Amino acid sequence: MKGKHGNQIWNWMGYFYDQFYKSFPPYLRLHQKIFNILKSSSRDSKWVLDAGCGTGLLSVELARRGYPVVGIDQSSAMLSRAWKKKEKENLENLVFLGGDLNAKINMPSFSFQQIILIHSLYLMEQPQVTLKNLSSLLPPGGEMIMCNPSRRLTKRELLSGGVSFLSEASRREGMQSIFYLIGIALAMGVLNHSIQRRKTRIYHCWDESEVRDLLRPCGLRVKLLEKSCLAGSHLLLWAEKGK
Ligand SMILES: C[S@@+](CC[C@H](N)C(=O)[O-])C[C@H]1O[C@@H](n2cnc3c(N)ncnc32)[C@H](O)[C@@H]1O
Numbered sequence: 437m438k439g440k441h442g443n444q445i446w447n448w449m450g451y452f453y454d455q456f457y458k459s460f461p462p463y464l465r466l467h468q469k470i471f472n473i474l475k476s477s478s479r480d481s482k483w484v485l486d487a488g489c490g491t492g493l494l495s496v497e498l499a500r501r502g503y504p505v506v507g508i509d510q511s512s513a514m515l516s517r518a519w520k521k522k523e524k525e526n527l528e529n530l531v532f533l534g535g536d537l538n539a540k541i542n543m544p545s546f547s548f549q550q551i552i553l554i555h556s557l558y559l560m561e562q563p564q565v566t567l568k569n570l571s572s573l574l575p576p577g578g579e580m581i582m583c584n585p586s587r588r589l590t591k592r593e594l595l596s597g598g599v600s601f602l603s604e605a606s607r608r609e610g611m612q613s614i615f616y617l618i619g620i621a622l623a624m625g626v627l628n629h630s631i632q633r634r635k636t637r638i639y640h641c642w643d644e645s646e647v648r649d650l651l652r653p654c655g656l657r658v659k660l661l662e663k664s665c666l667a668g669s670h671l672l673l674w675a676e677k678g679k
Pocket residue numbers: 437446457487488489490491492493494508509510511514535536537538553554555556559560
């Protein structure tokens with residue numbers, strides 16, 4: 437996502453993000469999948485980097501489960517929400533930092549075993565460069581977990597996804613929440629649409645073979661690649677850096 441304007445959209449998104457995603461079943465199922473991946477990965481004292489951590493929904497869950505986590509994001513509004521959650525629960529194993537993943541990030545005080553990019557790599561100006569920079573922070577055997585769109589949703593999928601989101605959320609949170617959720621979903625839809633529409637903005641999609649091409653120059657070997665999120669429109673990837 438380019439420059440100040442891109443950042444501004446995420447700052448607006450910060451107002452609605454949690455209300456939408458903390459009740460969005462495909463996103464919660466994705467988190468569960470990531471927890472399972474991490475459970476089966478080597479667990480040592482090294483840090484997990486949540487790159488493009490947003491409001492810290494995943495970082496906080498991981499820290500609650502005992503992982504030492506660094507979350508990094510460029511949006512001050514997203515990060516300030518993340519900070520509040522960390523402070524509220526006094527999570528000492530969780531650090532949030534401001535930073536632009538389009539630039540080279542140096543974090544000499546942390547050594548990472550896993551880097552997680554959930555719905556963030558596709559927003560970078562040059563994802564290949566960002567991925568290479570990030571993978572240079574991993575030791576041999578270190579792991580990259582990411583989820584990105586592989587194609588655009590059709591109108592029918594968008595509609596049926598919206599209906600199932602509203603019915604699942606209203607079952608859980610009560611019928612009175614339905615108008616509130618519709619409002620949040622519409623606001624998120626408008627912001628997402630404006631991210632994708634502007635010609636100056638960059639929005640990448642990769643199919644399976646393109647994801648593999650993206651990983652190869654970084655020395656990353658695929659351990660798992662599967663369809664994920666709404667109507668299988670995303671790819672969840674788990675890869676390991678060559679030893
Ligand atoms: C769709 S949100 C995903 C947030 C989080 N990973 C999650 O799963 O909830 C994308 C995030 O990427 C961040 N982002 C976009 N471009 C960035 C950049 N160049 N550097 C750092 N963060 C960036 C945005 O600020 C936003 O918080």
